[in-house]
Amino acid sequence: MIANITESSLYRIINPRSIAFFGASNRFTSMGTNQLNSLKALGFEGNIYPIHPKEKRVLDLEAYQHVQDLPEVPDLAVMVLPTQVVPGVMEECGRKGIRHAIVVSGGFKEVGGSGVVLEKQLLAVAERYGIRFLGPNCLGVANPHHKFNMTFLPFEGRPGFIGLASQSGSLITQMFGYLRRFGLGFSAGISVGNEAQVDIVECMQYLAACPNTRVIGLYVETIRRGRAFIETARAIVPHKPIIAYYAGGSEAGRRAGFSHTGALAGPDALYDGVFRQSGVIRAHSLTELFDFCSALGSCPEPGGNRVIIQTHSGGPGAAAADACSRSGIELPALSAPTREKLAPLVPHTGSVSNPVDLTFAKNPLDYFETIPDILLGDSGTDGLIVYFLAPLQSIRRTMQAMGIAEEQLPELTEKLFTDQARALSKLIEKHQKPLVGFTFQGYNELFVRTLLDHGIVVLPAPQRAARAMAALVRYRQLREKIRSKAVE
Amino acid sequence: MIANITESSLYRIINPRSIAFFGASNRFTSMGTNQLNSLKALGFEGNIYPIHPKEKRVLDLEAYQHVQDLPEVPDLAVMVLPTQVVPGVMEECGRKGIRHAIVVSGGFKEVGGSGVVLEKQLLAVAERYGIRFLGPNCLGVANPHHKFNMTFLPFEGRPGFIGLASQSGSLITQMFGYLRRFGLGFSAGISVGNEAQVDIVECMQYLAACPNTRVIGLYVETIRRGRAFIETARAIVPHKPIIAYYAGGSEAGRRAGFSHTGALAGPDALYDGVFRQSGVIRAHSLTELFDFCSALGSCPEPGGNRVIIQTHSGGPGAAAADACSRSGIELPALSAPTREKLAPLVPHTGSVSNPVDLTFAKNPLDYFETIPDILLGDSGTDGLIVYFLAPLQSIRRTMQAMGIAEEQLPELTEKLFTDQARALSKLIEKHQKPLVGFTFQGYNELFVRTLLDHGIVVLPAPQRAARAMAALVRYRQLREKIRSKAVE
Numbered sequence: 009m010i011a012n013i014t015e016s017s018l019y020r021i022i023n024p025r026s027i028a029f030f031g032a033s034n035r036f037t038s039m040g041t042n043q044l045n046s047l048k049a050l051g052f053e054g055n056i057y058p059i060h061p062k063e064k065r066v067l068d069l070e071a072y073q074h075v076q077d078l079p080e081v082p083d084l085a086v087m088v089l090p091t092q093v094v095p096g097v098m099e100e101c102g103r104k105g106i107r108h109a110i111v112v113s114g115g116f117k118e119v120g121g122s123g124v125v126l127e128k129q130l131l132a133v134a135e136r137y138g139i140r141f142l143g144p145n146c147l148g149v150a151n152p153h154h155k156f157n158m159t160f161l162p163f164e165g166r167p168g169f170i171g172l173a174s175q176s177g178s179l180i181t182q183m184f185g186y187l188r189r190f191g192l193g194f195s196a197g198i199s200v201g202n203e204a205q206v207d208i209v210e211c212m213q214y215l216a217a218c219p220n221t222r223v224i225g226l227y228v229e230t231i232r233r234g235r236a237f238i239e240t241a242r243a244i245v246p247h248k249p250i251i252a253y254y255a256g257g258s259e260a261g262r263r264a265g266f267s268h269t270g271a272l273a274g275p276d277a278l279y280d281g282v283f284r285q286s287g288v289i290r291a292h293s294l295t296e297l298f299d300f301c302s303a304l305g306s307c308p309e310p311g312g313n314r315v316i317i318q319t320h321s322g323g324p325g326a327a328a329a330d331a332c333s334r335s336g337i338e339l340p341a342l343s344a345p346t347r348e349k350l351a352p353l354v355p356h357t358g359s360v361s362n363p364v365d366l367t368f369a370k371n372p373l374d375y376f377e378t379i380p381d382i383l384l385g386d387s388g389t390d391g392l393i394v395y396f397l398a399p400l401q402s403i404r405r406t407m408q409a410m411g412i413a414e415e416q417l418p419e420l421t422e423k424l425f426t427d428q429a430r431a432l433s434k435l436i437e438k439h440q441k442p443l444v445g446f447t448f449q450g451y452n453e454l455f456v457r458t459l460l461d462h463g464i465v466v467l468p469a470p471q472r473a474a475r476a477m478a479a480l481v482r483y484r485q486l487r488e489k490i491r492s493k494a495v496e
Numbered sequence: 497m498i499a500n501i502t503e504s505s506l507y508r509i510i511n512p513r514s515i516a517f518f519g520a521s522n523r524f525t526s527m528g529t530n531q532l533n534s535l536k537a538l539g540f541e542g543n544i545y546p547i548h549p550k551e552k553r554v555l556d557l558e559a560y561q562h563v564q565d566l567p568e569v570p571d572l573a574v575m576v577l578p579t580q581v582v583p584g585v586m587e588e589c590g591r592k593g594i595r596h597a598i599v600v601s602g603g604f605k606e607v608g609g610s611g612v613v614l615e616k617q618l619l620a621v622a623e624r625y626g627i628r629f630l631g632p633n634c635l636g637v638a639n640p641h642h643k644f645n646m647t648f649l650p651f652e653g654r655p656g657f658i659g660l661a662s663q664s665g666s667l668i669t670q671m672f673g674y675l676r677r678f679g680l681g682f683s684a685g686i687s688v689g690n691e692a693q694v695d696i697v698e699c700m701q702y703l704a705a706c707p708n709t710r711v712i713g714l715y716v717e718t719i720r721r722g723r724a725f726i727e728t729a730r731a732i733v734p735h736k737p738i739i740a741y742y743a744g745g746s747e748a749g750r751r752a753g754f755s756h757t758g759a760l761a762g763p764d765a766l767y768d769g770v771f772r773q774s775g776v777i778r779a780h781s782l783t784e785l786f787d788f789c790s791a792l793g794s795c796p797e798p799g800g801n802r803v804i805i806q807t808h809s810g811g812p813g814a815a816a817a818d819a820c821s822r823s824g825i826e827l828p829a830l831s832a833p834t835r836e837k838l839a840p841l842v843p844h845t846g847s848v849s850n851p852v853d854l855t856f857a858k859n860p861l862d863y864f865e866t867i868p869d870i871l872l873g874d875s876g877t878d879g880l881i882v883y884f885l886a887p888l889q890s891i892r893r894t895m896q897a898m899g900i901a902e903e904q905l906p907e908l909t910e911k912l913f914t915d916q917a918r919a920l921s922k923l924i925e926k927h928q929k930p931l932v933g934f935t936f937q938g939y940n941e942l943f944v945r946t947l948l949d950h951g952i953v954v955l956p957a958p959q960r961a962a963r964a965m966a967a968l969v970r971y972r973q974l975r976e977k978i979r980s981k982a983v984e
Binding site: 034035036037042045091114115118119145160161162174175176177178179182183185186189227229253255256257258259260261263264293294295317321322323324325326327329330331332333334339356357361362363365367397399401402405406408409410448449450451452468469470471 | 957
């Protein structure tokens with residue numbers, strides 16, 4: 009394992025200071041142009057040198073006819089070129105002294121036949137010059153902390169803590185908006201494509217050392233180096249969680265993966281075993297992959313699997329309880345002191361069992377401070393799942409009925425939500441126990457946005473909250489097992 | 497079974513012409529006030545009579561001190577009152593001649609002890625006067641087609657086709673926004689609470705006859721009349737699909753249900769058997785309940801389980817393929833004629849196996865018309881799953897690069913999306929096969945909204961699309977089994 013990120017051979021692929029860009033023009037129907045545009049749009053701070061046979065300027069940057077003409081040796085070459093010319097261009101880059109590349113072009117091993125031969129040629133050229141390269145057939149890298157995004161779509165949102173190594177490029181570039189909505193972001197997203205040379209194992213090593221990465225996510229269609237994968241993961245997991253989604257588990261998934269990145273996937277049970285042995289948490293859908301990343305990157309570690317559900321609505325509470333049970337989470341009865349503390353706050357129609365169902369709460373503000381404080385303070389609980397609902401219209405109506413002027417409502421609502429989110433966030437800090445929320449409200453609504461902005465995990469369904477909580481519990485177990493050198 | 501909705505004893509509970517409203521005041525911190533406000537906000541067209549001991553007017557409506565004072569006999573009494581007084585008020589309503597009621601008040605059977613006794617009293621009074629009532633401990637009814645919503649939250653969105661009978665009131669009132677985002681809505685949402693008298697079986701009969709209801713959803717914590725449930729469902733399923741989510745399957749879910757509505761739930765396997773025997777499709781989460789309702793209420797019936805996946809991104813395609821396999825959906829190879837037709841439209845980096853992966857499509861517009869037309873036309877396919885992505889920023893940039901003026905962009909983008917959605921919608925009509933889409937884009941984005949507005953099912957993850965497609969296949973199977981009188 010590397011101790012410092014700069015020791016990684018991927019360092020200059022993910023943090024380049026200067027880039028030679030092949031395959032962009034001024035036509036926006038071309039993929040390369042869109043990628044160069046994304047790079048510019050995020051405000052990349054180093055030099056960018058478009059290489060173009062005819063154009064003098066490409067997207068307002070000075071263009072060069074040949075890589076040999078460049079005034080410096082760039083850290084990185086990006087190639088979005090017709091398949092056939094890629095090995096030749098790699099050769100020219102090698103001669104110029106470039107030692108890192110990202111090959112976006114497809115048409116290699118994944119299409120079979122002559123593509124397989126071309127990929128071998130490409131690899132041979134790169135190795136002759138000591139070039140490390142991502143791809144081919146990848147969408148490259150998004151490292152928003154470095155203002156570096158050369159994927160197809162412009163970056164949205166904020167830099168975050170999820171380090172994703174993906175055998176699907178779309179799951180980097182097409183997830184920007186998705187992650188932004190959930191208050192998340194990439195520390196680095198790396199699309200590995202066909203893994204002709206750099207593979208996810210090397211990416212995991214990089215992400216393990218990356219200070220911006222709190223949690224490592226993997227989208228897997230195949231693991232090409234099983235032994236290295238297991239050893240690397242086991243070295244990382246005691247320090248950082250790894251979550252993997254495996255798409256090749258079924259016959260159809262396997263076939264889809266093969267035509268996508270030439271991946272030869274194995275049976276589901278085999279991969280399940282590999283993940284288990286590696287200490288990697290398995291997500292069973294893409295949604296779960298990011299849900300688990302969110303919880304594991306945001307929440308304190310639970311001491312065990314005993315969780316309380318806080319709700320004011322029976323149905324969502326019962327659904328959460330059922331999902332917890334199915335995910336291996338225990339819902340203990342509340343301790344006598346906790347029940348006593350709750351009694352004055354809960355109306356007679358409510359319930360102080362678990363779920364704690366407040367029904368129509370006596371004081372709605374208790375929901376965000378007094379009550380979670382009591383529940384998290386119960387020594388018999390390891391975490392809290394909370395149902396969130398704050399109907400803006402009703403809240404404003406109540407404020408109006410209290411005599412507050414119309415024009416003050418927006419400011420006061422915002423203050424109310426901010427106070428509530430801050431209170432919850434402080435409670436998590438104070439008790440050092442995980443809190444996972446869920447809601448049926450929209451992710452563009454002020455209330456949900458405010459909670460997310462305060463680092464509170466809010467998922468859009470009770471089942472997803474329960475499973476994310478279970479992933480937190482699972483990580484603790486896996487880590488302990490690896491630490492104690494026991495093999496599961 | 498009833499042939500006409502007006503024969504249902506629930507008809508005037510769900511379609512009242514006039515209402516006596518107990519428990520609303522001018523204080524917006526009270527539940528009753530909020531409920532009356534919701535009723536007014538949707539523009540209920542009949543007479544509303546607030547009953548209040550002191551106020552002369554309640555929310556700008558003339559208030560009455562006693563129900564006896566009312567100038568007519570209203571169709572319905574709504575009670576949001578302290579538990580103790582409910583049986584007495586029911587008695588007064590009976591004397592006035594009112595024959596339908598909704599009892600929102602909680603504190604009955606679900607809290608045990610004296611609550612159980614009070615519920616028996618309430619039932620006895622109602623039966624003495626021949627009153628049919630919903631509840632107690634319910635949130636009542638939302639029938640947007642009748643501009644009738646007396647639940648806690650104001651109605652949002654449009655009247656729709658989902659008839660939901662729910663043992664959780666929140667799942668009616670707190671789902672308005674959720675359904676609106678997915679382009680859905682209730683035909684009628686009925687919260688049954690403790691089911692002292694009216695139960696979900698009676699609601700199913702109503703919804704089966706309701707012309708606005710295309711699909712029946714159930715949120716179940718317990719089934720109190722097993723035999724009646726099975727017989728009623730089996731009579732309905734040949735004509736209308738029923739989808740149920742059962743929250744009491746685990747020990748924790750069971751306990752939560754009990755403290756919620758006094759439900760005595762049974763083991764998971766028992767309910768699984770009941771649903772199977774009834775021809776009811778089981779949803780395994782609340783999310784699935786509404787996903788399945790969406791697909792079954794919107795899509796033509798598939799002829800079988802052979803589905804094609806259309807994508808331009810390998811990862812989302814592989815994830816959908818894997819999820820299909822796990823849901824019992826077959827992904828057949830494309831026929832030779834289909835492959836021939838596709839060949840000129842797919843670049844060499846793409847794949848004409850299943851998933852059909854177009855990668856960077858030659859002509860993006862083919863994605864919404866020519867290609868799905870070919871795929872749905874393949875005689876070996878019963879349905880299509882489509883991955884949707886339309887990044888607004890990139891589309892506008894391409895338009896600009898084509899020389900289109902800035903000020904024309906919004907209109908042209910809207911037209912583009914509308915044309916695409918209309919084309920897809922016509923293809924579904926033409927081929928009479930289901931199309932289920934999925935996307936990672938947000939549900940407030942123009943592209944997704946336009947698809948939904950054209951009745952196209954779009955779910956937020958490949959797994960959810962696969963499982964919704966599987967529910968369509970399952971319904972066909974269940975219906976055929978019941979029609980052939982075979983018991984599974």
